[in-house]
Amino acid sequence: DAKTTQPPSMDCAEGRAANLPCNHSTISGNEYVYWYRQIHSQGPQYIIHGLKNNETNEMASLIITEDRKSSTLILPHATLRDTAVYYCIVRVGNSGYSTLTFGKGTMLLVSP
Amino acid sequence: GAVVSQHPSWVICKSGTSVKIECRSLDFQATTMFWYRQFPKQSLMLMATSNEGSKATYEQGVEKDKFLINHASLTLSTLTVTSAHPEDSSFYICSASGRPREPYYEQYFGPGTRLTVT
Numbered sequence: 001d002a003k004t005t006q007p008p009s010m011d012c013a014e015g016r017a018a019n020l021p022c023n024h025s026t027i028s029g030n031e032y033v034y035w036y037r038q039i040h041s042q043g044p045q046y047i048i049h050g051l052k053n054n055e056t057n058e059m060a061s062l063i064i065t066e067d068r069k070s071s072t073l074i075l076p077h078a079t080l081r082d083t084a085v086y087y088c089i090v091r092v093g094n095s096g097y098s099t100l101t102f103g104k105g106t107m108l109l110v111s112p
Numbered sequence: 113g114a115v116v117s118q119h120p121s122w123v124i125c126k127s128g129t130s131v132k133i134e135c136r137s138l139d140f141q142a143t144t145m146f147w148y149r150q151f152p153k154q155s156l157m158l159m160a161t162s163n164e165g166s167k168a169t170y171e172q173g174v175e176k177d178k179f180l181i182n183h184a185s186l187t188l189s190t191l192t193v194t195s196a197h198p199e200d201s202s203f204y205i206c207s208a209s210g211r212p213r214e215p216y217y218e219q220y221f222g223p224g225t226r227l228t229v230t
Contacts, residue, residue: 043116043205043221044156087155099146100207100219102156 004088009107012082018075020106022088025069032091033064034100035073037084044087044102047073078110115139116208118222125196125229133191133225135206141186142208146219147179150203162189186210196229203227 005023012018024033034049048055048062050071055062061074075082087105092098119134135145144163148156160176162168162183170176180192189208193200203226207219 038156041203041224041226043118043207043224045221046218099158099161101158102148104155 004090004103006086006088006103006106008104009109012075012078012108012110014080014110014112015077018078018082018108018110020073020075020086020088020108021070022073023070024088024090027068027090028092030092033062033068033071034089034091035060035062036087036089036100036102037082038087038105039081039084047086049091078108080110080112082108083110084108115220116142116206116222118204118206118225120225121223122226123228125227127197127229128195130192130194131196131227133193133204133206133227135189135191135208135222137187137208137210137220140208141210142189143186143210144208145183145189146207147181147189147191148205148207150205150224156205159191193227196227198229201227201229 032049032051035047036044038044048057048060050062050064064071085105085107087102089100115138117136123131125131146161147159149159150156158171159174160168160170160181162181164183164186168181178194183189203224205224207221209219
């Protein structure tokens with residue numbers, strides 16, 4: 001799977017939008033961009049994924065650049081409970097057998 | 113609500129003993145289950161992938177005779193750490209995918225099991 005690059009940490013004020021960047025310059029045409037997050041001492045939680053179009057769900061929005069070499073996860077109104085490590089992962093295809101390779105992620109700290 | 117459970121949530125065992133961790137899918141048929149390990153301040157590392165009724169596929173560097181994985185049913189997978197040693201102390205996390213969850217290929221993670229070997 002292609003590797004991703006994320007900043008090690010980011011800060012965000014409560015109520016503001018959190019924009020988490022991810023670079024995946026070697027992504028292949030059949031690889032999707034996935035975002036998970038992990039709150040301390042818990043299992044990861046799926047957030048959103050996309051191939052090339054922007055996506056939005058109840059948790060977040062995913063903006064993928066036209067060349068697909070980078071993406072941004074947007075939490076529109078961050079809360080204290082959004083403090084977590086956020087992982088950007090590229091994954092081959094839509095298969096139940098396709099594995100997830102976790103990098104170091106971005107530690108997002110939301111402050112009052 | 114949670115769709116994948118793990119038991120126990122934490123366990124302390126003595127060096128040389130074996131410990132079993134259970135991973136259950138609560139409302140779907142987990143045709144594929146994954147086991148990860150996470151050391152403090154590090155990311156998750158995939159240990160093995162198992163498909164129901166088949167032998168698990170282990171990642172390079174993971175000893176299959178030490179970490180025994182059984183996926184005998186569509187709702188249960190177990191990881192047994194045999195002859196545990198202090199260096200096996202870690203956070204073990206399972207994930208599962210399958211129908212009728214939509215999309216079926218999504219991995220849903222359990223809450224993790226904290227293993228401490230003394």
